[in-house]
Amino acid sequence: MFRLFPHPDAQPEVHDPAAALRAEVRAFLAEERESGAIRPGRQGWTTWDRGFSLRAAARGYVGMTLPPEFGGHGRSAWERYVVCEEMLAAGAPLGSHWIADRQSAPQILRHGSEAVKRAILPRVARGEITFGIGMSEPDSGSDLSSIRTRADPVEGGFRLDGRKIWTTNAQHAEYIICLCRTAPKGEDRYAGLSQLVVPMDSPGITVRPLRNLADEEELNEITFDSVFVPADHLLGQGGDGWALVNAELAFERSGPDRILSSFGVLAVMAQMLAETRDPRGIAELGGLVARLTAIRQLSLQINAMLGRGEKVGGIATVMKDLGTTLEQDIPEVARRLMDIMPALDGDTPAATLATAILNAPCYSLRGGTREILKGIIARELGLR
Ligand SMILES: Cc1cc2nc3c(=O)[nH]c(=O)nc-3n(C[C@H](O)[C@H](O)[C@H](O)COP(=O)(O)OP(=O)(O)OC[C@H]3O[C@@H](n4cnc5c(N)ncnc54)[C@H](O)[C@@H]3O)c2cc1C
Incomplete structure (x- = not known):
């Protein structure tokens, strides 16, 4: 195989x-597969x-x-x-x-x-x-500097008010790292933001699950209504949240999770081609594997830089764009090459294909959309 x-x-x-x-x-992993956990x-x-x-x-x-x-x-x-x-x-x-x-x-x-x-x-x-990422808000996803969630200083900490949306697994989370305004928006819209580590069992927090395309409850809306957050739960110095959030996004945008989300369907396609030996299909698979191998090299280099504590912003953005494009192309190629009807039924190749098709659209949204990544890359290159 x-x-x-x-x-x-x-x-x-x-x-x-x-x-x-x-x-x-x-x-x-073999033991976990055997037990049915995977x-x-x-x-x-x-x-x-x-x-x-x-x-x-x-x-x-x-x-x-x-x-x-x-x-x-x-x-x-x-x-x-x-x-x-x-x-x-x-x-x-x-x-x-x-x-x-x-x-x-x-x-x-x-x-x-x-x-x-x-x-x-x-x-x-x-x-x-479990941690959640508390960045996006109902009217602020791409432009995080426009967030409205506020943390006002009170005795011993902050009082947090506002809303977050699309927070993955927030319904299970013990904590989220919440980006919020600790000073009003002024001339410099990136100033006055901070990150707080918010315990999700604090009074005043409501979590509402949202259903995704696959009809699963994985995303959530969170409401903070006068939530007290202790002062020592502030990350960094108050007001440097923009730099912090960008450093956090570098970890989010450059790992193997931005290449391998559709690996299951790639493996099924390879198994099928091992049997059919269709030369056109094998050539298409070869193209996908070559891309995966090259992007993995980039990801490995970024990983080494992150391990050394170096800044990687721009390259991580390139890597996420290339990686998630590949992750979305894999189910499209599989759809053309595999002579099966996608169906969410059991643990079959048809179900693997259906799972990949339903999940792939979100790959170029979560962690920053394709257009936003391209904008960052253009800025890094001095083009805008
Ligand atoms: C599966 C999934 C999981 C997610 N998990 C989390 C999470 O755990 N925590 C979290 O905080 N967020 C999460 N998100 C949210 C995600 O980060 C946002 O959806 C994303 O950043 C886009 O923001 P938005 O949805 O508000 O769209 P908008 O910002 O409103 O963008 C809408 C469209 O306009 C385009 N656009 C916007 N601004 C520009 C511009 N300046 N130039 C060109 N085009 C532009 C965008 O590219 C997009 O196509 C998740 C999203 C998904 C799909």
């Missing part, structure tokens, strides 16, 4: 420094399953790059990348820990108070908590 990554039974590759780690993760091609990486996250964390696959003093495993950015791409390629349900592990914990590690780091980071590494 065709595989993009080495067969689990293959001998460790001489040139892969993470071969032993890959073998170990694949053994774990349904390849039928779940996205946002699929929420706390049990899976707790088991993955018990093996040391969550909070890998966090320092041991905060409950992490002190592993390299490259080792974390290997674990993540194996899990994504397997189609594992990562939603319970993914956002916390990918961006919230690194953000708190760099900009959080000592108390918040000590209270939250060890729990992230144990796979116990």
Whole structure:
């Protein structure tokens, strides 16, 4: 059978420094598949399953790059990348820990108070908590500088009022990192923004689930009505939220999750072509695999830069645009090549195809739309 990554039974590759780690993760994933926790091609990486996250964390696959003093495993950015791409390629349900592990914990590690780091980071590494991304609002998605959620100073902290929308897995989240205004909008519209770590069990928070195309409740609207947030839950210095949110987006825009969302359908297509040997189909598949390989190299380089604490903004944007375009092209090619009717029924190739078709439209919206990414790239190149 065709595989993009080495067969689990293959001998460790001489040139892969993470071969032993890959073998170990694949053994774990095989057990999870066996138990039914993983349904390849039928779940996205946002699929929420706390049990899976707790088991993955018990093996040391969550909070890998966090320092041991905060409950992490002190592993390299490259080792974390290997674990993540194996899990994504397997189609594992990562939603319970993914956002916390990918961006919230690194953000708190760099900009959080000592108390918040000590209270939250060890729990992230144990796979116990889910984080939400509190950026978009009903009238502010692309232009985050126009958000209206406000945090006013009160005795001992802030009083938070406003609304967030499209917050992935907020209905399960213990915390969200909320972008809010701590000073009125002035001449510099990027000034006066801040990020707060908001405990979701605080009085005054209402979460309303929203159904997506696949008829699943994964996205949410959150209302904050006079919610008290303690002062030490502020990230960074008050007012530097614009810089913080952009640093957070670099983690969100450059990982293997921006290449591998449609991997399940690519694998099914490869299996089918191994049987039919259709030369036109094999050539199309080859084109997709070549693109995937090249974008992965870019993603790996960005990952190394992030691991060294370097700024990557513009390149992460290029990578997300290329990666999500590929993720959307894969189901389109599959649709043409596979002689099956997509149907959300059981764990069949038809269901894998249907899942990919229903989920693909959102890939170029979540984390920033294609037009916005192109605008950032143009600015980086000095074109506007
Ligand atoms: C599956 C999914 C999960 C998401 N999860 C989260 C989450 O967890 N947390 C969160 O905060 N947000 C989340 N989002 C929201 C996402 O970040 C926003 O949908 C996205 O940033 C676009 O914002 P908007 O929906 O308000 O669209 P708008 O900003 O209103 O844009 C509408 C259209 O206009 C275009 N447009 C807007 N401005 C310009 C411009 N200046 N130049 C050219 N074109 C422009 C856009 O490209 C888009 O096509 C999620 C979205 C999806 C689909």
